[in-house]
Every structure is written in C-alpha cells, then in structure tokens.
Amino acid sequence: MPMPDPSAPPRSLDAWLERLDATSLPISDRQREQLHRELRRGDRPLRIIAQRLQTCPALTLALLREANRHAPGPLGSDSEHLESALVRLGLSRAATILQELPERNATTLPPALIQLLLISQHAQHQAAGLFATRMARLEGEILCASLLFLAPFWALAQAFPDLLQRWEARVIGEHQPARTVEQDLFGVPLVELGQALARRWRLPEAVILSYQALGQERDALIRCLRLARRPGTHPLQRLQDEDSEQLRWLTRPSHSALFANALALAAHSAWDDARSLRWQRLTALYLDLPLARVQTQTHGLAADSARLLPAGPAWHPAQALLWPAGCRRPPPPEPPSLLSSFFRPEQWSRLCERFSQQPSAFANLPHLLASAAQALELCGLQRFALLCTDRQGQLIALHQQGLPPRTPRLKADPGHWPLLPQLIAQSVLVHVSPQRNAGLCRKLPPAIREQFDGRHMVMRGFDLGGRNGLVLFGDQHGMPFSDRQLELLEKTARVIERGTLAFGRRGAPATAAAVPPAP
Known part of the structure; x- marks a missing residue:
C-alpha cells in the first residue's frame, strides 16, 4: 500500500482535528507592534484594551484558547469573552502569546483566509448593531462569539487554502448539495468539523451552541424558519401561545452569534436571494421586528463595517448595495490542482523505471497493479479503479482505491456498453469536464458512473493485445484537472501500458524501453 501523503487534506474527523489544532494563524509585523502598544497601555481599563485587541481575530482566538486550555473545572468555567481571558492570563502573558504568533505579510496570506476574516469581522459588526445593544449585559459574550464562530475555518483556510474556494464554487456557484461536496472535499460535514473543533478549543459556549443548532437541533431551526415565513404581526406572541418550548429555544442569546454570521455569509453571495431572505426573516422573528426594518438595519451595518475595516483585496458585500436588484457576485471558479501539491518527481521516475525494465520486474499481476496504483496516485488521482477483461470478456476491477470501504468490486459488460471497447481500442486519455466530453459519463455503466464525479474525471483504455484490455476510471x-496534470497522466498511462505488455511477454527477447522525463 502507498504511504499517505502528509500534504494531502485529512479525510476523517480525528485527523482534521489533529491537523487544524496544530495550525497557527499569522499576523503582520506592523500589526504585532500596534497590539504590543495597546498591551503596554496599563492606564486603560481592561475592557478598552480587550476591544482594541479584538480587532485582530488571530490574537483573539489565540488568547481565548490559551485562557481556556488551563481553565479549572468544567466547560462552564471557561472565559466567554476577551476581557475575561485577559483577567485570567494577565497582560504580560498576553504579550508573550502575541509575540509567539507567526509573522507573515498580510498581502501574502491565502485569499480564502483574508476573505473569511473579513466575513467574521462583518458578522461581529452585525451582532453589535442588531443584538448587543438589546442585550447590553451580554455584549462582550455576543461580540466575541460572533467573531469566533468561523474560527475553525480560519485554520482550514490557512492550512488548505483552495478547499473552501472549491466548496464555494460548487455549492454557491453550481448549486451542488453541500453535504455531497463536503464529503468529497473534506470527508466530513463542515458543521460537524466546526463543532468538534470549537469544543476542542473550548471556544465560547455560544459558538458551540450555534453549531449544535445547525447540526443536532436542525429540526428546531427548520421549524423556526417556517414560522418566520408566516404573515402577520407579533409572531413571538403567537409562538408563545402555540409552542412555548420552541419559543425558549428560538430566543436563546447564543443564537445571536449564529444569526449574525448567517447574515454576513449570505450577504457575501447576494442580499436579495432566497438564502439571505431566509436568515433576514429569522432574525426579524428573533428580534420581533418587521422584516423591512431588519433589512434596512443590516444594510446600514454592512456599510458601517466597510467604512471601518481597512481597505484590502477581500470582497465586502456592502459594495453590492449599490448594484441594481437581482445582480449577483459570481463565485470564483474552482481552481485546478497544483502539480506541486501531490507530484513527487523522484518517486514517479523510479516507478517508471520499474515498468520499463526488461525482463519485467513484476512477479504477478497484483504486483504490477499495485505499482501502477502508486504511479497514478502520484499523478493526483484520489479515486480510481483499474478494470481488466476476464476469460469471458467481462471487465472486472482488479484494483480500487479511494472508493468507500464497502464498495463492491466494479464490473461491466463491454457488450452492453459500446464506450468501453472504444476506450480500449483508442488507448488515449479521455478527459471529462463541463467544457469537454460532458455527456460521456452517461454512456458508462451505472455501477461505475455512481462512484465517480462526472463533472471532472478521466478514463483511459489500455490495449494489451488480443481480447485482453485494461480500463482506468x-x-x-470532483476537483478540476490542470493541463499539466493531464499530460502527466497520459505519460504515466503509456508507461503502465508498455510495462503491462512486457509483463505479458515474459520469456520473449528483451527490448529497451525509454523512461519519459519527469514534467
């Protein structure tokens, strides 16, 4: 079996927690110096110092995590806001934590991280205007929880910058089911990952309860969304009369963090689509205010947020308030994989040399296919199957990799699916994408079609002479292939094809075979 690639994204919840727990968010040297000056202002009240430090999300997260890491007692004794964390840590320890944060120029941060930090700051501003003024006693908790709600995904954007961009391109841009995309990209639902990491980091309780509302308590949230669509005035009074338990659930103060972030995230795509309207209605129900008033207030708060935040490369949804109704900001296209993220030229060349040896270096067919699988994995293939013709002319999978553990061995009858013998006869790489061969997947057997993403996949036949054939899917x-990656896959396939033919001719006179240069 090939060794797991340490640079590849994790695929299980435990692996994600370990990886993201070890990820530190950087700050710029200029920002570090400004924050050090704030910490040295001992004449200022701690509340004011906390407000100034909270302008740096990375430091806010680091201080809360450190304060709660060694907190005595159960989770209920954790610091729920930054002022409480500073009381527990002291300004000297806070300055040490600030100094330990890694340094990186703000212009070199991953764009996905820059954008997420802006969304979190926008959400905090929405929370300040919509909720904190109405629940002044909980102002610190509301503002801190609203800022840190997306903190688990700050670490994700820092460690794997392209994954969230892929999620946005597919879920927002192409309207694919979020759960399916998340399983493809992360191996776990994002809500589950966010909640688990919030618990591990002991983030404010409002953050954990917000993820709980999106996960385990989703049915209660859906009931409230439906109620928010009902016409009439004073809906909370009606809810009190009809279902007082549902009212208590809805009016939890912790929901302010969820609603503020939902409004900011929805506005990131559009102000007037169904997603934004859904959360605007729910916020209006929560506050017992008319929908039009909530919409006006959220628009004004977005404009204030854009004025207060420093100008940068990130998109702020306040810009879209000037657009005509119905205009949308298209999500960025899904980027192709970078060859450098998975390709190891030395390993690839050694495998190619093994296939080029005469006589064949392989003892049996499983040995050959295991080496072929290693070579294909080095080309970036994460899910694939190699099907070979048996004595009856049927195609049957001799090697499957990356498919769900209980997936039965793939089989296909070339006599019923004309595309399969065509692939074997042509022996060239076929690339399927929305722009190229888009309808080809419909010509594959259902058992194969269901295992792969028909938007971006490759298939190739290997003509091994006579009735023998091998097919790769x-x-x-679902990630796109780059042109360089397709070139690498075709080179690798040709090497495998020559090596397999040589394996079948064991005992024949040896002939030299050239190893292609690594890209």
Whole structure:
C-alpha cells in the first residue's frame, strides 16, 4: 500500500482535528507592534484594551484558547469573552502569546483566509448593531462569539487554502448539495468539523451552541424558519401561545452569534436571494421586528463595517448595495490542482523505471497493479479503479482505491456498453469536464458512473493485445484537472501500458524501453 501523503487534506474527523489544532494563524509585523502598544497601555481599563485587541481575530482566538486550555473545572468555567481571558492570563502573558504568533505579510496570506476574516469581522459588526445593544449585559459574550464562530475555518483556510474556494464554487456557484461536496472535499460535514473543533478549543459556549443548532437541533431551526415565513404581526406572541418550548429555544442569546454570521455569509453571495431572505426573516422573528426594518438595519451595518475595516483585496458585500436588484457576485471558479501539491518527481521516475525494465520486474499481476496504483496516485488521482477483461470478456476491477470501504468490486459488460471497447481500442486519455466530453459519463455503466464525479474525471483504455484490455476510471473528488496534470497522466498511462505488455511477454527477447522525463 502507498504511504499517505502528509500534504494531502485529512479525510476523517480525528485527523482534521489533529491537523487544524496544530495550525497557527499569522499576523503582520506592523500589526504585532500596534497590539504590543495597546498591551503596554496599563492606564486603560481592561475592557478598552480587550476591544482594541479584538480587532485582530488571530490574537483573539489565540488568547481565548490559551485562557481556556488551563481553565479549572468544567466547560462552564471557561472565559466567554476577551476581557475575561485577559483577567485570567494577565497582560504580560498576553504579550508573550502575541509575540509567539507567526509573522507573515498580510498581502501574502491565502485569499480564502483574508476573505473569511473579513466575513467574521462583518458578522461581529452585525451582532453589535442588531443584538448587543438589546442585550447590553451580554455584549462582550455576543461580540466575541460572533467573531469566533468561523474560527475553525480560519485554520482550514490557512492550512488548505483552495478547499473552501472549491466548496464555494460548487455549492454557491453550481448549486451542488453541500453535504455531497463536503464529503468529497473534506470527508466530513463542515458543521460537524466546526463543532468538534470549537469544543476542542473550548471556544465560547455560544459558538458551540450555534453549531449544535445547525447540526443536532436542525429540526428546531427548520421549524423556526417556517414560522418566520408566516404573515402577520407579533409572531413571538403567537409562538408563545402555540409552542412555548420552541419559543425558549428560538430566543436563546447564543443564537445571536449564529444569526449574525448567517447574515454576513449570505450577504457575501447576494442580499436579495432566497438564502439571505431566509436568515433576514429569522432574525426579524428573533428580534420581533418587521422584516423591512431588519433589512434596512443590516444594510446600514454592512456599510458601517466597510467604512471601518481597512481597505484590502477581500470582497465586502456592502459594495453590492449599490448594484441594481437581482445582480449577483459570481463565485470564483474552482481552481485546478497544483502539480506541486501531490507530484513527487523522484518517486514517479523510479516507478517508471520499474515498468520499463526488461525482463519485467513484476512477479504477478497484483504486483504490477499495485505499482501502477502508486504511479497514478502520484499523478493526483484520489479515486480510481483499474478494470481488466476476464476469460469471458467481462471487465472486472482488479484494483480500487479511494472508493468507500464497502464498495463492491466494479464490473461491466463491454457488450452492453459500446464506450468501453472504444476506450480500449483508442488507448488515449479521455478527459471529462463541463467544457469537454460532458455527456460521456452517461454512456458508462451505472455501477461505475455512481462512484465517480462526472463533472471532472478521466478514463483511459489500455490495449494489451488480443481480447485482453485494461480500463482506468478516476477522479480527484470532483476537483478540476490542470493541463499539466493531464499530460502527466497520459505519460504515466503509456508507461503502465508498455510495462503491462512486457509483463505479458515474459520469456520473449528483451527490448529497451525509454523512461519519459519527469514534467
């Protein structure tokens, strides 16, 4: 079996927690110096110092995590806001934590991280205007929880910058089911990952309860969304009369963090689509205010947020308030995989040399296919199957990799599916994408079609002479292929094809075979 690639994204919840727990968010040297000056202002009240430090999300997260890491007692004794964390840590320890944060120029941060930090700051501003003024006693908790709600995904954007961009391109841009995309990209639902990491980091309780509302308590949230669509005035009074338990659930103060972030995230795509309207209605129900008033207030708060935040490369939804109704900001296109993220030229060349040896270096067919699988994995294929013809002319999978553990061995009858013998006869790489061969997947057997993402996949036949043939189907969890990656896959396939033919001719006179240069 090939060794797991340490640079590849994790696929299980435990692996994600370990990886993201070890990820530190950087700050710029200029920002570090400004924050050090704030910490040295001992004449200022701690509340004011906390407000100034909270302008740096990375430091806010680091201080809360450190304060609660060694907190005595159960989770209920944790610091729920930054002022409480500073009381527990002291300004000297806070300055040490600030100094330990890694340094990186703000212009070199991953764009996905820059954008997420802006969304979190926008959400905090929405929370300040919509909720904190109405629940002044909980102002610190509301503002801190609203800022840190997306903190688990700050670490994700820092460690794997392209994954969230892929999620946005597919879920927002192409309207694919979020759960399916998340399984492809992350191996776990994002809500589950966010909640688990919030618990591990002991983030404010409002953050954990917000993820709980999106996960385990989703049915209660859906009931409230439906109620928010009902016409009439004073809906909370009606809810008190009809279902007082549902009213208590809805009016939890912790929901302010969820609603503020939902409004900011929805506005990131559009102000007037169904997603934004859904959360605007729910916020209006929560506050017992008319929908039009909530919409006006959220628009004004967005404009204030854009004025207060420093100008940068990130998109702020306040810009879209000037657009005509119905205009949308298209999500960025899904980027192709970078060859450098998975390709190891030395390993690839050694495998190619093994296939080029005469006589064949392989003892049996499983040995050959295991080496072929290693070579294909080095080309970026994350899910693939190699099907070979048996004595009856049927195609049957001799190697499957990356498919769900209980997936039965793939089989296909070339006599019923004309595309399969065509692939074997042509022996060239076929690339399927929305722009190229888009309808080809419909010509595959259902058992194969269901295992791969028909938007971005590759298939190739190998003509081994006579009735023998080998067919490859593969994808990378729906991610696009770059031109260089397709070139690498075709080179690798040709090497495998020559090596397999040589294996079948064991005992024949040896002939030299050239190893192609690594890209």
